[in-house]
Amino acid sequence: MAYSEKVIDHYEKPRNVGSLDAKDDQVGTGLVGAPACGDVMKLQVKISDDGRIEDAKFKTFGCGSAIASSSLITEWIKGKTIDEALEIKNRDVAEYLELPPVKIHCSVLAEDAIKSAIKDYQTKKSHR
Amino acid sequence: MSENNHIYLDYQSTTPCDPRVTEKMMPFLSEIFGNAHSRTHYHGWQAEQAIEKARKQVANIINASPKEIIFTSGATESNNLAIKGVAEFYRDKKTHIITCKTEHKCVLESCRWLERNGFDITYLDVEPNGLVNLETLNKAIREETLMVSVMAVNNEIGVIQPLKEIGALCRKRGVFFHTDAAQAVGKTPIDVEEMNIDLLSISGHKLYGPKGIGALYVRRKPRVRLVSQISGGGQERGMRSGTLSAFLCVGLGEACEIAQKEMAVESAQIQKLSDRLYQKLKESLPQIYLNGDPIMRYPGNLNISFAHVEGEGLMMGIKNLSVSSGSACTSASLEPSYVLKALGVEEELAHTSLRIGIGRFTTQEEVDQAAEDIIAAVTHLREMSPLWEMAQAGVDLKSIQWSGH
Numbered sequence: 001m002a003y004s005e006k007v008i009d010h011y012e013k014p015r016n017v018g019s020l021d022a023k024d025d026q027v028g029t030g031l032v033g034a035p036a037c038g039d040v041m042k043l044q045v046k047i048s049d050d051g052r053i054e055d056a057k058f059k060t061f062g063c064g065s066a067i068a069s070s071s072l073i074t075e076w077i078k079g080k081t082i083d084e085a086l087e088i089k090n091r092d093v094a095e096y097l098e099l100p101p102v103k104i105h106c107s108v109l110a111e112d113a114i115k116s117a118i119k120d121y122q123t124k125k126s127h128r
Numbered sequence: 129m130s131e132n133n134h135i136y137l138d139y140q141s142t143t144p145c146d147p148r149v150t151e152k153m154m155p156f157l158s159e160i161f162g163n164a165h166s167r168t169h170y171h172g173w174q175a176e177q178a179i180e181k182a183r184k185q186v187a188n189i190i191n192a193s194p195k196e197i198i199f200t201s202g203a204t205e206s207n208n209l210a211i212k213g214v215a216e217f218y219r220d221k222k223t224h225i226i227t228c229k230t231e232h233k234c235v236l237e238s239c240r241w242l243e244r245n246g247f248d249i250t251y252l253d254v255e256p257n258g259l260v261n262l263e264t265l266n267k268a269i270r271e272e273t274l275m276v277s278v279m280a281v282n283n284e285i286g287v288i289q290p291l292k293e294i295g296a297l298c299r300k301r302g303v304f305f306h307t308d309a310a311q312a313v314g315k316t317p318i319d320v321e322e323m324n325i326d327l328l329s330i331s332g333h334k335l336y337g338p339k340g341i342g343a344l345y346v347r348r349k350p351r352v353r354l355v356s357q358i359s360g361g362g363q364e365r366g367m368r369s370g371t372l373s374a375f376l377c378v379g380l381g382e383a384c385e386i387a388q389k390e391m392a393v394e395s396a397q398i399q400k401l402s403d404r405l406y407q408k409l410k411e412s413l414p415q416i417y418l419n420g421d422p423i424m425r426y427p428g429n430l431n432i433s434f435a436h437v438e439g440e441g442l443m444m445g446i447k448n449l450s451v452s453s454g455s456a457c458t459s460a461s462l463e464p465s466y467v468l469k470a471l472g473v474e475e476e477l478a479h480t481s482l483r484i485g486i487g488r489f490t491t492q493e494e495v496d497q498a499a500e501d502i503i504a505a506v507t508h509l510r511e512m513s514p515l516w517e518m519a520q521a522g523v524d525l526k527s528i529q530w531s532g533h
Contacts, residue, residue: 003444008444011441011444011445014512017511017512019517031514031528031531032531033530033531034530034531035475035476035479035515035525035530036474036475036476036479036530037475037530038438038464038475038479039438040514040515040530041514042514042517059512059513059514059517060512060513060514061436061437061438061441061513061514061515061516062438062441063438063440063441063444064440064441064444066438066441067441067512112531
């Protein structure tokens with residue numbers, strides 16, 4: 001299977017790899033996928049009081065397309081508001097990275113990771 | 129076998145044709161072109177003579193008689209012919225076949241086809257080391273059992289099944305013993321007499337011969353009968369119709385002769401390289417696991433799980449190495465390897481496996497380069513892996529409610 005240049009670029013030079021402090025109230029953590037399925041994405045977002053994503057970090061266990069999808073979304077969501085970030089759909093990721101049909105689930109996981117990380121932040125905030 | 133720094137480490141998938149084999153084959157693509165089945169003229173005799181020499185070379189490597197060797201298009205056809213052909217011949221008497229869950233797809237699919245056509249098939253579990261348990265096999269044999277089909281060397285994990293013990297058991301219980309020896313012939317000693325093998329499948333391109341040819345050994349004493357699966361002119365003693373390709377037969381024969389002559393020296397060399405590679409990986413990388421029995425295996429196969437690093441992602445990081453992965457992502461079905469699953473390897477670890485194949489043309493420099501590349505990629509990907517991070521922090525990954533998808 002040949003990978004698109006964009007997948008290779010994100011795989012070889014992944015953006016925003018790392019972790020944020022999960023205990024920080026400003027930080028939301030999303031952990032999606034399952035080891036048994038072969039993909040797990042951890043996406044963390046740091047959100048400012050005015051609802052803007054200041055920072056994003058990821059770690060991913062998965063194939064090149066999964067790594068590229070998560071790297072790409074960290075780039076896309078940085079600087080966006082929560083609402084803007086939630087508008088990112090798996091289609092956008094799949095189209096941009098030119099993912100073949102068998103890799104569409106990687107982009108689905110990326111969309112789920114954004115939703116999950118933001119939900120975690122919002123849950124924390126509502127309990128504050 | 130390095131070209132542009134690409135290192136070939138996928139010898140279970142296929143092997144390059146040995147240049148000595150290619151050389152013997154060449155004349156049969158040009159000046160010697162006769163049809164071996166033309167029994168009445170010089171050109172036919174020329175081809176026939178070459179084919180009969182090849183048949184003898186193939187027979188020798190498994191200690192059989194040339195009369196017991198049928199040329200086919202490859203091990204897939206041999207396995208189909210052995211299983212479906214024998215089943216069809218004896219179906220009025222016996223309708224039960226035993227095989228195991230780690231067999232090659234062509235054996236499993238042939239068995240499933242028979243299942244749909246009235247046969248009863250037992251798919252034996254294997255032990256966690258990949259080997260068939262003889263007591264389990266003994267218990268599975270019943271009055272209506274026709275045949276046991278157990279492969280010699282597993283293509284994914286390299287384990288060598290106890291052929292001699294299985295053969296003795298089958299002979300004692302009066303059932304035929306077929307073995308898919310595509311990965312074994314030329315790599316590990318096979319003796320159809322000593323091992324009481326009744327049918328055995330061979331592949332040309334797995335032993336440094338050409339693709340498109342294989343053979344089936346069919347025992348004559350006591351005789352094994354089968355129904356041919358291809359209708360035609362009745363070549364190969366009625367068991368496999370179609371004009372033989374002298375070019376390919378000569379290649380397979382020569383490949384067998386070279387393999388037989390050099391097996392001992394070559395095995396020792398491959399063992400040395402395999403040990404070197406595995407040691408290097410183990411010294412630098414914690415939490416790696418060899419899949420399949422560590423002793424009862426063909427050393428040219430290293431199937432290793434690298435915990436917390438997904439196999440396809442890893443392959444992308446070692447793009448100068450041609451290896452294979454048991455990860456789901458490399459298959460169209462998105463299912464991880466059924467062989468590793470049969471061993472009881474957890475799905476997570478099955479996704480992290482690489483099959484590294486070492487062969488006749490592998491050099492120490494290549495092995496050292498491979499070790500370096502794999503160590504660098506695994507280390508890098510573990511730093512990116514949330515599972516590695518959690519495991520390092522002491523989180524029990526089994527305690528987490530994974531979402532899946």
